[in-house]
Structures are given as structure tokens and as C-alpha cells.
Amino acid sequence: MANVPADLQYTADHEYVKATDDPNVMQIGITDYAQDQLGDVVFIELPKQGAQFAAHDVFGTIEAVKAVSELFCPLAGEVVDVNARLDGEPALVNSDPYGAGWMIKLRLKNASDTSSLLNAEAYSKQIG
DSSP: OOOOTTOOOOOOOSSEEESSSSSTEEEEEEEEEOOOOOOOOEEEEOTTTOOOTTTTTTEEEESSSSOOEEEEOOOOHHHHEEEEEEEEEEETHHHHHTTOOOOEEESSGGGGGGSSSSSSHHHHHHHO
């Protein structure tokens, strides 16, 4: 069964949103369920710091042994940090998706947009 931490928010596209010390900045990555479905991650293409995205825009791609998938930005905002460790260690997404395997940190355009995200219970129901 997939690990779905109660303190995170989720999208139907299997990204998670994690609060940081700054209430306007959120950490984004893919869920444990998503990394399990993909299999061994071998490459991740992420945006540059300063890139801006609308909600649901593609912000990168993730390549695994089984497939290549697009990564969707859960909220509108500007990328303020990118996890550079993933360049050399893409498997961190498999081993620690909610920790060392995070992808980007996003300064939200509108902090109230998080109300559109799923809570852990709703996401767990979606993935079965």
C-alpha cells in the first residue's frame, strides 16, 4: 500500500504539495504511489529557478524504466528552488519521494489556491 502522509496535499496527477517554513512557498514532488507505478527512475528534467507556471502546466518530465511521464504543476507560481541532487541521483524519487526526492519549491501566486488540492483521505480513495 502506498505511503500517503496526512500532512501533505495531493493532485489527481499524483503530485504532492508540502508546506515549507515560508507559507507562500510549497515543496512539490511526485507521490509514493506515482514512483511505484513508474518503476526505477533514471532521469528527471526540471525547470530552472525563476520559471513561472500556471496550475496544471507541465513543469518537467520524469523518465523511468517503464515510461516517460510529464510532471504537472499543482499550483500557479514561480520556481524558487530546484533539487539539483536529482541530476545525479534520480533514484531519490524512488527511495524518498517526500524527503530527499522532492523536485521543486514554488512561490505561490495565490496561497488560497491550495484549497483545490486533495487531502490524504481523498487521494487515498482515488488510488484505491
